[in-house]
Amino acid sequence: MLAGIDVGYSRTKVVGSGGRFSFASVTGTVDRSRFGMNGREPGVILTEPRAVMIGDNAVRDSRHLKRREDRGWIESEEYHDLVIAALSELSAASWAKLTVVSGLPIAFYDKDKGALKATLEGEHKFTRDGRRAQTFTIDRAVIIPQGFGALLSVCLDDRGNIADPDLANGAIGLIDLGGKTTNLLSINRLSEVSRETESVPMGAWDAVRAVGRWLSENCPKREYRDHEIEAAIKAGKTRYTGQPVDLTEPIQEALRPMADQVIAQATQLWNGAGQLDAILIAGGGAYLLGQYIVDEYEANGYPAGFVRVIDGDPIFANAVGYWKFARRIAK
Numbered sequence: 264m265l266a267g268i269d270v271g272y273s274r275t276k277v278v279g280s281g282g283r284f285s286f287a288s289v290t291g292t293v294d295r296s297r298f299g300m301n302g303r304e305p306g307v308i309l310t311e312p313r314a315v316m317i318g319d320n321a322v323r324d325s326r327h328l329k330r331r332e333d334r335g336w337i338e339s340e341e342y343h344d345l346v347i348a349a350l351s352e353l354s355a356a357s358w359a360k361l362t363v364v365s366g367l368p369i370a371f372y373d374k375d376k377g378a379l380k381a382t383l384e385g386e387h388k389f390t391r392d393g394r395r396a397q398t399f400t401i402d403r404a405v406i407i408p409q410g411f412g413a414l415l416s417v418c419l420d421d422r423g424n425i426a427d428p429d430l431a432n433g434a435i436g437l438i439d440l441g442g443k444t445t446n447l448l449s450i451n452r453l454s455e456v457s458r459e460t461e462s463v464p465m466g467a468w469d470a471v472r473a474v475g476r477w478l479s480e481n482c483p484k485r486e487y488r489d490h491e492i493e494a495a496i497k498a499g500k501t502r503y504t505g506q507p508v509d510l511t512e513p514i515q516e517a518l519r520p521m522a523d524q525v526i527a528q529a530t531q532l533w534n535g536a537g538q539l540d541a542i543l544i545a546g547g548g549a550y551l552l553g554q555y556i557v558d559e560y561e562a563n564g565y566p567a568g569f570v571r572v573i574d575g576d577p578i579f580a581n582a583v584g585y586w587k588f589a590r591r592i593a594k
Contacts, residue, residue: 264361267585273442276582277349284352286318291325307348308392317348322490364585366409368444370462376406410439410446412584413545423591433540440548441466467548473517522555542570549577
C-alpha cells in the first residue's frame, strides 16, 4: 500500500488508493455522547496502544485535548496516534505493508528528517474502535520538504508520471501556507534552489490567535477552542448567545499584516521573482491568505495568472503530491 501523509499543526491529511481524508491534528480523552438523534459518526477512536479520540470529534466531545506545536512532537505519542489514525482511514485490513511519503518544514528538514523516518518506519500495532486489531508495517518512509509535495501534486499524474512539462521544467516559486510555518521554496526543474528557499515562523494559527483575542473581548460568555475559531474564520461568522456575529473586520485585521509579511519575504527572497515562471500558493492558509496575495501581486503589475492558488483543494496539495511521488518511486 502507498500513502502520502501530511501531519500539520492544524490538520492531518492522508491520501492513498483508498481515498483522501482529513481531520484536526488533535487527540483527546474518550468522552462519548450518550444520546443523540442526528446519527453522527463517532469519528476515529483508538483503543490500543492507548485510548484516545482523534480529530474533529475530539474537538467537539473530548473533555481534555492535546495539541502540540513544537519540533519534538514528531517523536511523541500524540504524533504517532495521528499517523496510525490517518493510515487506518485508508484501510481496515488486519495487516498491510506500506511505503509512506511525508514531509517537514524547510527549517527543520535537515536535522529532523531522520527522526521522522524513525517514527514512521517499522511495525505499528493498533486497534480502532469497532474493528479487529490491525498491524501496519511501514518498510519504507521517504521524507521530503513541505511545499515540494504541493508542486508534485500538479506536476505528476496519479501514476507518478510527469503531467505538466512546463511546470516540471520551469522555475517555480512555491508559497506553502501552513498552520505555524510558511515555507517559501524556489524550485528549478524539480530541484530546490537552496539560496532562494526558507521557512517563515508564521502561519494560519497566528490568525486564529488574533481572532481568538477579539472573541475573548467581544464574546466573553463563550469559550472557543482553537479549531472552532479556525472554522469560524473560514465561515466569516460565529454565533454568540443565539445571535450571529460578523467576523469580517477582525479577520481582515488579522490577515492583512500576515499577507503583507509573506509578500515582503517572498519579494526579498526571490528578488522580485522576475526569474520565475510562476508562483503557486498551497496549504491550509491558502483559503485565508491566497486571494489577498494574488490580488496584491497583480495590483503591483504582475500579469494575471503568474501568481495563483493551486487548483483543487490546496489543503491536500502536499499529501496528494506525497502520494503521487510514492507512486513514482514504487515503479
